[in-house]
């Protein structure tokens with residue numbers, strides 16, 4: 683049912699943890715199942731994401747997609763990170779079973795929520811970023 687990459691990121695998730703005094707923190711919940719994800723971003727003065735950590739209280743697919751999402755945002759600019767969608771995360775994992783697609787939304791939403799927090803803290807506007815619900 684799960685691809686090798688999903689199993690790998692589930693059993694050995696990358697970048698699990700917290701960042702103290704993170705530039706931006708985003709916490710999102712999945713309305714469909716109640717699972718929760720928190721993403722921490724460390725962004726330098728040039729707008730590059732230097733570090734990222736996450737915590738997910740959720741199913742295996744949520745853990746795997748968070749893990750892959752952190753790998754995708756690391757080293758990216760804020761603008762590039764904004765372009766990462768749940769689709770790109772799923773593609774990077776070689777796909778998810780249809781019933782697990784909603785799990786991948788958490789990762790995208792958590793990135794956006796953390797970026798929003800960063801923008802608010804620094805009083806900047808990130809083009810194309812919408813306020814998280």
Ligand code: FES
Pocket residue numbers: 715716717740741742
């Ligand atoms: Fe049980 Fe997501 S609802 S793991």
Ligand code: FES
Pocket residue numbers: 712714715716717740741742743744782784785786788
């Ligand atoms: Fe809800 Fe996976 S079952 S996030």
